[in-house]
Amino acid sequence: MASDAVSSVNSMVSSLNASITNALSAIQAQQNQNAASTDEVQTYEKTVKKSTLTNAGAATDIGVLARNTTRLNVASTLAANDSVDFYKFKVTSKGEATLGEVGDEGVRVQLLSRLGSVLADSNPDSGKDYENYQALQKGEMTLDKGDYTLRVTRDKGVSAREDKNYALQLVMGSYSQDYDTVAKQPAKGDSPFQLSTGQQSMLDGLNSAISSANSITYGQTGTEKLMGSFSLFV
Template sequence: MSDALAGVNSMVSGLTDSINNAISALQAQKEQEAAAAANVQEFQKQVNKSSSNLQGQATDMGILAKNVTRLNVVSNLAANDKVDFYKFRVTSKGEATLGQVGDDGLRVQLMTRLGSVIADSNPDSGKDYEAFQKLQTGELTLDRGEYSLRVTREKGQSEKETMNYALQLQMGGYTQDYDTVAKQPDKSSSPYQMSTAQQTMLSGLNDAITSLSSISYGQTGTEKLLGSFNLFV
């Protein structure tokens, strides 16, 4: 009887130790997460989405760096707004995680820079849907490069209804949290309007073309290169 009781006591003691160890590990994890959260830098920008429905005019979310950045975007598909595009750049190969909240009936696709679909939230998209499920659980590997997120309505959803959503991307942990609040397009601006830097570059190019008359034809390669310095004077 005493041996049986000793065995029970030993089992109870072992179970208690296991529970205490699990609680200690959980507390340590929470303390680490709290410490990490306290050191996170937060950034926010507000932008107007392009009125274009082309991937090339995607709104920039930022740079996705493994264990460094987390990218968030908050926006909506307004009435009669067919699609939103967001672009981001991955700095190194790793497993990405996509978080999504918002109204039901939204379709999210992850695409390459050239427009090929990698992952699709539509259950009827076969392997692309399987890839999307991996993306949600942090098991989809992305190579270094540029990517886009495409947000649309599922088939059958009314285009007259505004649909709100928020998307989040990360690779592992993060120390910098970037929020992009994407507002509706500015109707007074063209989606193809040049930036200040582009306008300056075009102006310089025009000046260079105007100066081409300073280079006479029939020169040797060396003479032509030396003469081209006049373009930058």
């Protein structure tokens, strides 16, 4: 069983590495400006299992987005027949946010308000929401203080049997604290509510997150960060 699990993870990482090159050029310029100096950046990491529920109320908490303070990173996969992933985060003050994304083709990302309204959508056919998504990638979309959700699905026409690997990154200005979330698949029989305690602790106390200085190099650009995050899967 353990061997099969390791093989599955290695296969996922291999698939991601094969697709990541094409995504790098699209986010390199927008992320380089956000790198902080080596002496200033602290890195924290947590590994969680996603909820078995497929609604925004069961979203995995990836932390607090604070202007010129935090950068939030999440790496995961839409496994076969896994229809949707949700991630929640809190914005502490109004400002222009930047979203970085790398991974397999065929992944759709939407930014939702606290009430579930779509604010930005990576689907080119989504009109104004797509324009907002492009602005978000460039760091030109303003987010108000409050709670938000990222919804990750497959593009229309993509088979639900295909694994889709991805990593997302949020930053607002510069940063001095890097927060990594590795979101793994729930095991069969897992309770949909078992992660609530861990998720709440991340939301309530960023300073209590487990330091993982050896996992990811300090002061990385956004592109390097997203590439390096996948080493956490193995």
